[in-house]
Amino acid sequence: MKTLGKSLGRAAAYGRRNPKLVIGMVFILLLLLFWLIGSLLVDLTQSQPISGLPDQSPSLQYLLGTDSNGRDLLAVMIVGTGLTLRIGILAGTIGLGVAVILGFLSGYYGGLLDTLIKGIVDVLLTVPPLAVLVVIAAMRAEAITLNYMIVIVASLSWMLPTRTIRAQVLTLRERAYISMAKLSGMNNLEIIVKELMPNLMPYLAAGFVSIAATAVLASIGLEALGLGPQYLPTLGMTIFWAISFSALFRGMWWWWLPPVVIIVILFVGLFLLTAGMDEIANPKLRKTM
């Protein structure tokens, strides 16, 4: 108990020095809570079309009103928040996996492989992600599933973290303790997992958040173009429907404003989280922010 209290106290002290990290976490936690509590209290089947009267303004029965297809927008927001968080977590995991493997291969082994990976990263960084995603999504004959979309947005969000990890590995692998580990008979894989990985933890965590943010941004962008999973009430699809049904010009603020607010909270949260993690990974930044 005592040690727990102590580490909590230390965490609180650190939080005071790095308020961005704390506020960012709070924002993301708020969304998680909204989704959790909402799923318990609200009937989520109401997020499907024609579950209520269309075009209702907010009332006691429909707290956020309904859209022109008769979806209860509160239920839509809860389901959509859950789906968006899922996209972020899964795409972040996939993307980080790719970034770690390529970054370590490139930075640790070097040589031809390094040139190749660096070239691919450079080319892909120049290509606007949304343009490629649109082609991939539009080519699909059937309606896109959520998992398919997660894979395609993850496939274009790993480049910058790969670059960071590679640069870090390049500087770390020349350190004395790595030579020491080599002399003591560790093989390459052991060195990567036991010596390099722990030292890169802050970068990996920051990489995860940045990939998740890029992937969510891309997925909501695709959805807003109508290229998302058509049958799922995601936040981006809600914006797409709101634009297609001219909700803005019909004064139906309850249709387009809630997804905008949730997305803004999510992105500001992720942004603060990234900034806070950068401070951990890169102490030089502390004075500048």
Added chain:
Amino acid sequence: MTIIYLFKRVGLFFLVVWAAATLIFILPRLATSRNPIAERIGQTAGSAGYLSEGVDEMVKAWEAKFGLDQPLWKQYLYHLKDMINFDFGYSLAFYPSEVRELIYAALPWTICLFGMATLISFVLGSLAGALLSWPTAPRFLQYLLPFFLTLSAVPHYLLGLVLLFFFAFTIRIFPLYGGYSIGTVPGFSFPFLLDALRHSVLPGLAMFLVGVGFWSLQMRGIMVMGLEEDYISFAEAKGLKGNGIFFRYAVRNALLPQVTALAISLGQVISGAILVEVVFSYPGLGTLLLKAVSAFDYNLISGVVFIIILIIAAATFLVDLLYPVLDPRITYHRSTT
């Protein structure tokens, strides 16, 4: 050594363009379940009654006409040739317009609006960021920064949606949609340009507000680290004036990483611009892309996507060429990072 850098950079440019052209070739052929010709003829035959007679022969004939009966490598070479010539064929959704004409009509809108918005937010943001790191900076900038930083995390098009609601729907000072008023004829007359300008304020503002916070934060970070360098102390010791040190020593050195960041961010910026156009129904490439996607007009999709990638590759190339000009020290030896 600059020559080698130039060759490498030109090489990268062509690599990107080639990758884009190849991608556009490969992706539709991966979706083997769909044969666009058979689908199209099937639809037409269906609408004319159930005449399935001769459909197979027709599909074959059209495939020969489009060169689809050729071996794959030949098709690929033809495709590359078409891409180089900007020949994307006819648009299916706007037949008989050619994809090329549609793109030529949309291109100036996108380039003018978003090129300008990016440039303005880059210049003003960098200047504000530089000032923020300076001891004698105006105080109001410090209060503005958190506000603009928050905005920089918001996707462009969502901010556009909110701006549209406030400035076009609630207080009606700006037009609701489009790039010019209905009934006016696009041309280089003064009233038309004024009209177009009025329509571009809100989408431009959305791009600007999101960009400016990012650039000022980044610039401030670079400046603060640079201010500790010896050359700044030396310049002060020489008795140079504050302004001279600020612009000629501090800002000039900080601009280098800033320009690199600009080159990297262009791809993201155009992705945002595409969606901003959709929100405002602005007559540029983004809106064209949306129309192409919703009509499954494959020729138009690949044309627009190819042109977007080409523009970004060209812009990144130009920015990178600026780099050695800004920094005379750069000789482009092989570096490790």
